[in-house]
Amino acid sequence: MQFYNTTSREKEDFYPAYPPQVTMYTCGPTVFNLCNLNQCRRFVFADLVKRYLKSKGLQVKHIMNVTDLDDRTIDGSEQAGFGLREFTDRYTEEFHHDLDALHIERADGHPRASEHVEDMVELTRKLVEKGFAYEKFRSVYYDISRFRDYGKLSRVNLSKIQVGKTVDLDDYEKDNPRDFTLLKRSTLSELKRGIFYKTEWGNVRPSWHIECAAMCMRHLGETVDIHTCGTDLIFPHNENLVAIAEADCGHRVVRYWLHNELVTVNDKKMVPGQNNSVTLREVLDRGYSGRVVRFLLLSQHYRKPMNFSYPALDAAGRTLARLDEFIRRLGFAPLGERAAGLDQLIYDVKTQFTQHMDDDLNIPGALAAVFRFIRQANPLITKGSLDQEGRDRVIELLQGFDSVLRVMEFESAELSPDDALLVQKREQARQEKKFDLADEYRDQLRSRRIHIIDTPNGPTWELIK
RNA sequence: GGCGGCAUAGCCAAGUGGCUAAGGCAGCGGUCUGCAAAACCGUUAUCCACCGGUUCGAAUCCGGUUGCCGCCUCCA
DSSP states (O other): OEEEETTTTEEEEOOOSBTTEEEEEEOOOBTTSOOBHHHHHHHHHHHHHHHHHHHTTOEEEEEEOBBOSSHHHHHHHHHHTOOHHHHHHHHHHHHHHHHHHTTOOOOSBOOBGGGOHHHHHHHHHHHHHTTSEEEETTEEEEOGGGOTTTTTTTOOOTTTSOTTSSSOGGGOOOSSTTOEEEEEEOOHHHHHTTOOEEETTEEEEEOHHHHHHHHHHHHHOSOEEEEEEEGGGIIIIIHHHHHHHHHHHSSOOEEEEEEEOOEEETTEEOOTTSTTOOBHHHHHHTTOOHHHHHHHHHHSOTTSOEEOOHHHHHHHHHHHHHHHHHHHHHHTOOBOSOOTTHHHHHHHHHHHHHHHHHBTOOHHHHHHHHHHHHHHHHHHHHTTOBOHHHHHHHHHHHHHHHHHHOOOOOOOOOOOHHHHHHHHHHHHHHHTTOHHHHHHHHHHHHHTTEEEEEETTEEEEEEOO
């Protein structure tokens, strides 16, 4: 199994430091508004990595933080007229709803920044003691000139970057404009609202970078197998995490950095709060299922940007419908003698799926194998070339794929006795060529959200959603 | 300005040296069908942004050009 490690910019064989345990950290949301699809892709990607590792028999300990203490949550809560905690509680809850909608497994922990401030202060203290950080006007900054490997993750060339491109340096009193903030002196407004923590340097609050570093090491220790995040956060956020963590431990902390590409709209990055930002909630409100959104976000390779549009989402829905239909047909497959080639087909698709997934989670390749299988297996259903065991094996096969993908639906299409009787009566009427009566029954079934589909082997049905 | 990435059919998208360039959507043709709806099967790139080079052989390696995207230290 190989992953593309951002540190080396190459695919590398993956071995956990302490098998069969795998530790994994994912940058979570800043809970000041609803998640947009760019963030959702980050979470779906992490979920995919975790599920695939688990399917390999590894035990994954996964931590995803919740950033509830930063400029945006502070500003957002003030503008909304709520206390910080009350405000972030609300969006944390919304975040959990979104995870559920996308069938994302909960992490083993979703630590909140506000509940780990002691860890952050302690970490800062250690960095100051070791000479990696300095206090200036009651804020504490990281001195990047002290960290020899600074830039090794993002490969920035410090002498050539344009300082101040995205930050107003007037707000800081750093020795070097390239240094970054660890603890920031609380503003007057923050002090009034009680948003400050007493330290030897004064009343401060932590920065985003030290929050992630502290929570990551607090929950996973000094060696973390996998850290997943979006490419937009490589610099400075992830670079700074490396600088903090390695300065503290004196050795490499994150072994494999996995970064997913962004979701764009009209080929421009989706930015929260801007008009091109599409939240998951608004997509769901339009009537799309979280399952379809998950499939769309999953269906392209994670290292390629994905341009979101509703037509693209519709197309993903139709693709998924083909998969759904195959499973539905399987449930109604007339049993007969098993076709000779079935075992080979199953073996082939399994092998191909695994090969593609092992190759840096090549989902498009893996899905192509699944759809090739479906095309080859469909005629077997039509011809009645499956026996009970063969059918069970196909369902088991799909369930195996779905333990990783989590986009299929296997719910049984059992009808209530009343509905089954209606189906039977309609078929009886059809046999007797009483088509008006048959259509009447069909309409009755439809009003009970049952859609009849006739086949040469008799009527089948699906539940209308 | 620096660093990184991308360019494959109408659309989306795999493929990084060698059989006839995966797969999905849309389209077209067919099968099935009382009707309807659906489904299933088949089919759709002599060619992989452009120019040059390496090689027996390149979408795939190298150089250059063009276009687009991301990041540049508290914006996710």
